[in-house]
Amino acid sequence: MAWRNETTVTEFIFQGFPRIPQLQISLFVSLLVIYLTTLTGNILMIVVIWLDYRLHTPMYLFLINLSFLETCFVSLLVPKMLVDFLSEKKMITFNGCMTQCYFYFLMGTTDFFLLTTMSYDRYVAICHPLHYPTIMSNKLCIQLVIGCWVVTSLLLLPPIILLSRLPFCGPKVINHFFCDSSTLLNLACTNTDFIKLINLIISIIVLVGPLLLIVVSYVYIISTILRIPSAHGRNKAFSTCASHLSMVTISFGSAIFIEIRPTGKKSSDIDKAVLMVSSILAPLLNPFIYTLRNEKVKEALRDALNRSVRRCKKGREIKV
Incomplete structure (x- = not known):
C-alpha cells in the first residue's frame, strides 16, 4: 500500500520504553520466546481444526479465523520490537509507519467484530439449540467472517488516508x-481536530456497538442457562462461554482503558505498558484458553499427535 506523503519527514523514530542495559538481553529473549510460543500455539490450533473433520462447524470456523488474526496481529508488532531491542535508532519509514498503523487498527477492530459474531454463535447454540444447524450454516459463518474484514477495511481507510496527507x-x-494514530496526530504541524473527531466516532462505533451486542447476547445466554434444570447441564453451558468471555475481557478491557484514561506523560507510559501487554497477551493466551477448556479440541490434538507418532514409528520400521 503506497501512501501520499505531503511532509518533510521521511521516517520516524520510536521512543519506545526506557532503555535498561542490564535487562536488554533478558527482555529480548523473553519477547522472542513469547512470540515463538504464540506462533506455534495459534498455527497448531489452525492445523488441528483444519485437519479434523469433526471440528468443521461454525464455532471452530470462527476459532480458525481468530487464531489467524492473532498470528497476524502479533507478527505485525513483535518482529519490529525485537529488531528495535538490538538497534540504537528505532527507525521506521513514513510509508512503513502508515502501513503499520492501518493494519494494527484493522486487525484490532476485526478482532472486536469477530468476537461479537462468536457471541451470536454462542447465543444461538444455547438459546436456540434445535435451530442451530439451520441458523448457523457454514455459508452464513463465511459471510460473517468476510463481512468483519470488509467492513473494518472500509471503516478505517478514510482516517488513515487523511493521516497520511498531514504535514509532519x-x-x-x-x-x-x-x-499509534493518536501519537502521530500530535506530531502533525497543522490542526488535526477533524481527524480526531473521526477517530472518536469510529472508536465509539467499534467499541460500544460490539460490546452492547455481546452484553445483550450474554443476558439472554445467562437467563437461558439458569433455567437449565441439571447442574451438569448448567456447568457445561457456562464452560462453552468461559473461553470466549476471557478473550472479550482481555481485548475490550485494554481498549476501553486506553480510551477513558486521562492524558499526560504519566498516562502515556501506562498506555504503552497496557497496549504492549494486551497486544502480546491475547494472542499468546488464545490457543491455551480454547484448548484447555474445550474437550473436542483436546481430543483432536491428541489424535493428531498419535497419528504423528504412528507415522514416525512406521518410518523407522521401514528404514530398519
Whole structure:
C-alpha cells in the first residue's frame, strides 16, 4: 500500500520504553520466546481444526479465523520490537509507519467484530439449540467472517488516508513502540481536530456497538442457562462461554482503558505498558484458553499427535 506523503519527514523514530542495559538481553529473549510460543500455539490450533473433520462447524470456523488474526496481529508488532531491542535508532519509514498503523487498527477492530459474531454463535447454540444447524450454516459463518474484514477495511481507510496527507515538520520521534494514530496526530504541524473527531466516532462505533451486542447476547445466554434444570447441564453451558468471555475481557478491557484514561506523560507510559501487554497477551493466551477448556479440541490434538507418532514409528520400521 503506497501512501501520499505531503511532509518533510521521511521516517520516524520510536521512543519506545526506557532503555535498561542490564535487562536488554533478558527482555529480548523473553519477547522472542513469547512470540515463538504464540506462533506455534495459534498455527497448531489452525492445523488441528483444519485437519479434523469433526471440528468443521461454525464455532471452530470462527476459532480458525481468530487464531489467524492473532498470528497476524502479533507478527505485525513483535518482529519490529525485537529488531528495535538490538538497534540504537528505532527507525521506521513514513510509508512503513502508515502501513503499520492501518493494519494494527484493522486487525484490532476485526478482532472486536469477530468476537461479537462468536457471541451470536454462542447465543444461538444455547438459546436456540434445535435451530442451530439451520441458523448457523457454514455459508452464513463465511459471510460473517468476510463481512468483519470488509467492513473494518472500509471503516478505517478514510482516517488513515487523511493521516497520511498531514504535514509532519518534526520532531519525528514517536513516543510509542509502534505507529499509534493518536501519537502521530500530535506530531502533525497543522490542526488535526477533524481527524480526531473521526477517530472518536469510529472508536465509539467499534467499541460500544460490539460490546452492547455481546452484553445483550450474554443476558439472554445467562437467563437461558439458569433455567437449565441439571447442574451438569448448567456447568457445561457456562464452560462453552468461559473461553470466549476471557478473550472479550482481555481485548475490550485494554481498549476501553486506553480510551477513558486521562492524558499526560504519566498516562502515556501506562498506555504503552497496557497496549504492549494486551497486544502480546491475547494472542499468546488464545490457543491455551480454547484448548484447555474445550474437550473436542483436546481430543483432536491428541489424535493428531498419535497419528504423528504412528507415522514416525512406521518410518523407522521401514528404514530398519
